[in-house]
Structure formats: structure tokens, C-alpha cells
Amino acid sequence: MAEKLLSVESPAILSAVFGAYDEHVHQLEQAFHVQIISRDTQLKITGEPDSINQACRALDALFEMARGGEAITDQAVRYLVSLTDESQVERAKHLSDSCICVTANGKPIRPKTLGQKKYIESIQNNTIVLGVGPAGTGKTYLAVAMAVRAFRAQEVSRIILTRPAVEAGEKLGFLPGDLQMKVDPYLRPLYDALFDMFGAEAFARQQERGVIEVAPLAYMRGRTLDDSFIILDEAQNTTREQMKMFLTRLGANSKAVITGDVTQIDLPDARKSGLIDAMKVLAHVDDIDTVLFNDKDVVRNRIVQEIIKAYAKFEKKGER
Helix, strand or coil, X not given: CEEEEEECCCXXXXXXXXXXXXXXXXXXXXXXXXXXXXXXXXXXXXXXXXXXXHHHHHHHXXXXXXXXXXXXXXXXXXXXXXXXXXXXXXXXXXXXXXXXEECCCCCEECCCCHHHXXXXXXXXXXXXXXXXXXXXXXXXXXXXXHHHHHHHCCCCCEEEEEECCCCCCCCHHHCCCCHHHHHHHHHHHHHHHXXXXXXXXXXXXXXHCCCEXXXXXXXXXXXCECCEEEEECCHXXXXXXXXXXXXXXXXXXXXXXXXXXXXXCCCCCXXXXXXXXXXXXXXXXXXXXEEECCHHHCCCCHHHHHHHHHHHHHHHHHHC
């Protein structure tokens, strides 16, 4: 057994990292099989040398996040525990340096994983980005944040969000109202993200002016979308023809982000998903990038990560 001492500059930083009832430290102790004891602003970590080094790297990253004003969450601790590579932990320390935009409530939106940071950088550097990965990785929310950022910086004059209205086990015909009312429930996640960024009143004003448009994918046909930031959500449910139609709508000074999860295809024939097709067809086209997320990038409840892993394991077993 070995031990190591760490010093922290203030009790406030220590308290932020420890969390309520020391829950974050307990997570680290269980993950790395060490014991962490605090006295004033000093920590003593006891355990095997390799385990101590891993715990110290994670603690160092958490202290850096706390100094940057980032709230230390259960998800942040879990993520750092999952990073066994030293260089990844070092890069994760600086995630809080990147602020995409600020919500209507004054909350800064930052990437929470290295996968999310790569996604944001890709959106900045490419005209078209495909963000593909499991539920809860922030694909849609971060894309909307980047759209709002571009709009506020006057890089684009419109934000257009669209989704295919594909039935996921339910029939559109049974829903009340006209076509727009029938498809609105499918567009709700996009509305929610925009409400968060703009506030409900500001969003309504911008929508009335035609600056923000949220519409089903079918409404995109025949249009040329200039000076716009366009997001196609749930793209795994597009057909090949719909995906081609969408990609060819892009006009001058426009940017497009396409998000989807290829494990949740609701089309009758999953092999004909426009997203899967586009990932192959556009793989070597300049100014188009694909960012793949994995279960480590899930920023929802811990149980979502476990569900994704369980389904992946079950499906792999079924294939064998």
C-alpha cells in the first residue's frame, strides 16, 4: 500500500469536488479502489500506486473544472473515471474552457465530453457534419446551441430545424388536427432546445418574423436554403431519397448538421436508412465530416449508459 498527499487552495474548491455527502469522492474510491481522506485543504490518497495515480489524475481534472466555475456532477465524475488514458484526462480538464453560448436563463452551455468537443469543433470547421450516436449524447442540443451561436454572431440570418415525421409504432392518422398539428409532437425536442436558448417569448417573436423555422422534412422539398443554419434531426428515419433531397437544399453561406442514432431506425427496412447511406457515400467528400459518439458521451442519467451497453451486448449476442 502507498499514499500520496494533495493540496487544494481553498475549502470551497474541495467542497465542490467532494459533492453532497462526499458522493463524488465515494465514486472515485469505488472506481479506483483507493481511500481518500481530507483534512482542511489537504487530501491523503491511500492504495496501490497505479490506482493512486489514476485517482489523482481524476481529482486534478475535477479541481480544474471547479476552478473554472463548472458544476461538478455525477456525470462528470463518471466520465473522468471512464478515461483511462492519461492524455484524455489531461484534455478533459479543459472542457470547461469552451462556452458555446448562454441560455435565456444565463446558463453557459459547454461540452461535457471529449466526443462533444470534437463535434463542436467539427461543426465550426465544416459545412456539413453528421453527428451519429446513441441517445443522450447531446447531438441535437449542441447542434441547436451552435445554430444559436452562429445566429447571434450574425454568421447566418435564419435557423431551420427539421425532422422526418416517421411513425414509431403509432399512427399519425389517429392524432387530432391538421398535418402541422399531427407532426408537432415529432418536433417537440427541437422546440424544447430553442425555448431553452431563446426563452419562450423571444422564440415566438423570432418564429413570427420567419427567422426561426421548425418544420417536417417534407416541407423542405423544392427550396434553396441560403444564409441558414439547418439541422436535420432523427436522420436515421430518412429514406435515401429524402436524405439526398435534404443535402441538395443547401444554398450559399449555409451550414447543415445531421443527427441520428442508427440503432433506433423506425423505417420498415432499416437497411435503406438515408443516414447509413450518407455515411458511406459522403465519407471522402471534402468539407463534410462524420462524428461518432459512444456510450461514454452519454450525459443523461447514469442508467441510460447502462441501458445502451445492455442493448448493444444483447444485440451482439443475437448476431452471433
